[in-house]
Amino acid sequence: MNIQLNEEQRQVRDLCRQFADSELKPNARKWDVDHQYPADAVKKLAEMGLMGVAIPPELGGAGMDNVSYAVAMEEISRGCAGTGVIMSVNNSLYCDPVNKFGTEEQKRDFLMPFARGERLGAFALTEPMSGSDAAEMRTLAVKKGNEYVVNGTKNFITNGPQADVVIVFAMTDRSKGHKGISTFLVPTSVKGFSRGKADDKVGIRASSSCTLFFEDVVLPERFRLGGEGEGFKVAMQTLDGGRIGIAAQALGIAQAAYEEAVAYAKERKAFGNPITQFQAIQFMLADMATEIDAARLLVWRAAWMKDKGVRHSAESAMAKLYASEMSERVTSRAIQVHGGYGYVKEYDVERHWRDSRITEIYEGTSEIQRLVIAANVLKG
Amino acid sequence: MDFEGTETQQAVASAARKFATERAAPAAAEADRKSRFPEEMIRELGALGLLAVNVPSVHGGSEVGAVAYALAVMEIARVDCSLAVTMAVTNMVGETIAHFGTESQKARCLPRLASAEWLAGSYGLSEPQAGSDPNSMTTRADRRGDGWVLNGTKQWITSGDRAGVIIVWARSDVGAGKKGITAFLVEGGTPGLHVGRHEEKMGIRSSSTVSLTFEDCEIPADAVLGEEGHGMRVALTALDGGRIGIASQATGTIRAALDASARYARDRKAFGKPIAEFQAVAFALADMATAHDSARLMTLRAAMLKEARQPFGREAAMAKLFASEAAQVAVSKAVQIHGGYGYIDEFPVERLFRDARVQTIYEGTSEVQRLVIARDILLRDG
Numbered sequence: 001m002n003i004q005l006n007e008e009q010r011q012v013r014d015l016c017r018q019f020a021d022s023e024l025k026p027n028a029r030k031w032d033v034d035h036q037y038p039a040d041a042v043k044k045l046a047e048m049g050l051m052g053v054a055i056p057p058e059l060g061g062a063g064m065d066n067v068s069y070a071v072a073m074e075e076i077s078r079g080c081a082g083t084g085v086i087m088s089v090n091n092s093l094y095c096d097p098v099n100k101f102g103t104e105e106q107k108r109d110f111l112m113p114f115a116r117g118e119r120l121g122a123f124a125l126t127e128p129m130s131g132s133d134a135a136e137m138r139t140l141a142v143k144k145g146n147e148y149v150v151n152g153t154k155n156f157i158t159n160g161p162q163a164d165v166v167i168v169f170a171m172t173d174r175s176k177g178h179k180g181i182s183t184f185l186v187p188t189s190v191k192g193f194s195r196g197k198a199d200d201k202v203g204i205r206a207s208s209s210c211t212l213f214f215e216d217v218v219l220p221e222r223f224r225l226g227g228e229g230e231g232f233k234v235a236m237q238t239l240d241g242g243r244i245g246i247a248a249q250a251l252g253i254a255q256a257a258y259e260e261a262v263a264y265a266k267e268r269k270a271f272g273n274p275i276t277q278f279q280a281i282q283f284m285l286a287d288m289a290t291e292i293d294a295a296r297l298l299v300w301r302a303a304w305m306k307d308k309g310v311r312h313s314a315e316s317a318m319a320k321l322y323a324s325e326m327s328e329r330v331t332s333r334a335i336q337v338h339g340g341y342g343y344v345k346e347y348d349v350e351r352h353w354r355d356s357r358i359t360e361i362y363e364g365t366s367e368i369q370r371l372v373i374a375a376n377v378l379k380g
Numbered sequence: 381m382d383f384e385g386t387e388t389q390q391a392v393a394s395a396a397r398k399f400a401t402e403r404a405a406p407a408a409a410e411a412d413r414k415s416r417f418p419e420e421m422i423r424e425l426g427a428l429g430l431l432a433v434n435v436p437s438v439h440g441g442s443e444v445g446a447v448a449y450a451l452a453v454m455e456i457a458r459v460d461c462s463l464a465v466t467m468a469v470t471n472m473v474g475e476t477i478a479h480f481g482t483e484s485q486k487a488r489c490l491p492r493l494a495s496a497e498w499l500a501g502s503y504g505l506s507e508p509q510a511g512s513d514p515n516s517m518t519t520r521a522d523r524r525g526d527g528w529v530l531n532g533t534k535q536w537i538t539s540g541d542r543a544g545v546i547i548v549w550a551r552s553d554v555g556a557g558k559k560g561i562t563a564f565l566v567e568g569g570t571p572g573l574h575v576g577r578h579e580e581k582m583g584i585r586s587s588s589t590v591s592l593t594f595e596d597c598e599i600p601a602d603a604v605l606g607e608e609g610h611g612m613r614v615a616l617t618a619l620d621g622g623r624i625g626i627a628s629q630a631t632g633t634i635r636a637a638l639d640a641s642a643r644y645a646r647d648r649k650a651f652g653k654p655i656a657e658f659q660a661v662a663f664a665l666a667d668m669a670t671a672h673d674s675a676r677l678m679t680l681r682a683a684m685l686k687e688a689r690q691p692f693g694r695e696a697a698m699a700k701l702f703a704s705e706a707a708q709v710a711v712s713k714a715v716q717i718h719g720g721y722g723y724i725d726e727f728p729v730e731r732l733f734r735d736a737r738v739q740t741i742y743e744g745t746s747e748v749q750r751l752v753i754a755r756d757i758l759l760r761d762g
Contacts, residue, residue: 300383374665
């Protein structure tokens with residue numbers, strides 16, 4: 001048993017931490033307030049190999065393991081959670097499934113430039129009336145000869161406004177329910193594709209999401225990712241990995257808030273003492289540090305299992321569930337430690353609190369994670 | 381990184397599991413009901429090498445390390461928290477003697493603890509008026525001839541009436557505060573050592589808890605464990621490791637609560653279907669499973685650091701705090717899932733509910749763990 005990072009993983013952490021401190025933290029507040037996509041930072045992430053962390057080098061990636069990916073996600077999200085999710089979507093929800101389910105040709109055209117970070121990917125499963133229940137999706141892909149014609153609407157699509165290619169899930173056979181779903185690689189340059197305006201979100205405002213419309217979009221058969229009817233499997237396996245990314249994001253947000261709370265508590269005086277002298281504050285910090293540590297171990301374990309190639313659905317769900325709910329608690333306590341200063345934009349903790357909230361919702365709500373975990377418990 | 385145990389660690393865990401399910405589990409409920417100290421189980425633990433798991437083999441220990449120890453305690457606690465704490469305290473005492481003892485102290489005590497020739501070791505730090513703040517202890521050690529004489533009372537002493545050896549902390553230099561405290565090895569049956577009241581506890585009832593009174597209890601010069609005046613160091617070192625033991629116990633408790641609840645929820649029907657199919661119940665199981673895994677990982681991480689001889693005090697405190705607090709939630713949920721059956725002794729969860737409660741109290745309350753963690757935070761973080 002060895003629950004520690006190895007040398008390479010520590011290097012990744014230190015490198016990402018430095019980058020987050022110098023390039024992300026100083027700008028994160030502005031990006032948040034202005035709802036501004038951090039194009040330059042994303043370019044630098046690409047140069048560091050962080051847009052395709054666990055993709056093999058011959059396919060344009062950095063060829064690192066998933067523990068390194070989780071560590072990188074935590075550190076980048078500690079600097080800017082919005083930047084973190086841009087990275088997470090490109091890595092976990094785009095590159096990972098193309099690498100896993102793509103043909104050689106698809107990997108060449110649809111993976112290499114994305115893993116290098118020259119182009120950006122997105123993942124479109126959610127629809128206006130179908131979130132947690134993917135089998136209810138309305139988007140249709142009708143086969144005509146060697147082509148599919150796609151019609152439908154996807155919403156809340158992170159990276160949607162910037163994406164060059166979107167992985168789109170659509171029904172190819174509605175009568176089969178979730179077994180009638182197929183996956184498509186849709187270049188955003190195709191005729192019939194359009195975007196709505198960017199969503200005005202509570203948090204992670206450096207990343208943007210929007211609604212995507214597909215009107216008689218014609219796709220050649222070679223743009224289908226995986227077999228017909230395999231879409232649900234593609235989505236679920238992809239989300240098993242994605243949840244590790246979001247758990248790591250939640251962890252990074254909490255870590256940032258915790259560090260700021262400790263620093264503030266050491267400075268701030270009340271009743272003649274630094275507030276760190278009061279047990280109410282000490283114990284809050286102790287609980288924050290303990291819960292962050294628990295989440296980090298769950299995240300590392302899930303990533304380690306993915307690296308081992310063993311099934312990790314329940315472990316990813318636990319990491320995602322615990323880390324996201326922990327993050328909301330910890331960021332809220334960080335505001336409490338800051339008092340009134342926690343409620344204004346002069347400090348970053350209010351942003352961390354807003355940023356944390358989405359981690360309990362996207363890539364499977366807490367409720368969906370509990371369903372996954374409970375099913376695993378009850379089959380045991 | 382490797383979350384899987386080594387072959388040795390897995391072998392220890394599976395031996396402990398086999399003993400737990402085949403031998404300890406059938407006896408646990410009855411032992412609890414009658415508050416009966418399970419002598420025969422302890423002898424079997426000794427035969428399996430589980431009473432000195434992390435003690436060098438030259439002294440009769442198993443020498444398989446802190447991770448294997450944590451795994452073993454988890455398995456025993458899954459079926460009997462009382463037995464787990466008796467086992468954990470003996471292990472802690474053995475490890476402490478192995479760490480601080482002289483060769484002759486080790487040669488005398490460790491083989492006897494390991495083999496269950498002595499049924500238990502005890503840890504005598506708490507007093508009626510000194511718990512979380514051991515520095516306020518009043519038990520005295522005064523020099524007499526070459527040796528010492530002890531006077532005072534120790535409280536909440538696990539296995540105190542059964543112990544072959546008790547580590548007793550006393551003030552050897554009354555004016556010297558913290559630096560005037562020394563640890564002594566006192567053998568059971570020493571004249572002047574009186575076993576007081578058996579506490580009637582709400583839980584862990586088949587473990588024995590007594591007060592010990594020392595009345596002009598004479599002990600030789602070589603009874604000093606570690607150095608004179610260094611007693612607090614001995615106590616705190618022991619507790620760092622001891623917390624891994626209680627964290628393991630709490631982790632095993634959560635697992636027991638989860639297993640019992642999952643079994644019951646699959647069998648019990650309401651409104652025409654198994655209650656496991658209701659989200660209110662299924663989600664409680666999911667939360668218990670998540671808490672279990674988190675507690676287990678924190679505990680094993682602390683044990684791993686200890687085994688690697690890296691600092692682990694903060695991590696052990698976090699594991700103990702997290703696991704014991706999570707256990708409270710889990711056992712209460714388990715009772716709730718069982719409904720009325722959770723409140724009677726036909727099912728194991730009412731015992732779990734009572735057993736778990738002490739875990740946030742002994743070997744450092746949750747409040748003391750938070751103090752330990754906060755101190756480290758203010759020293760190191762931010």
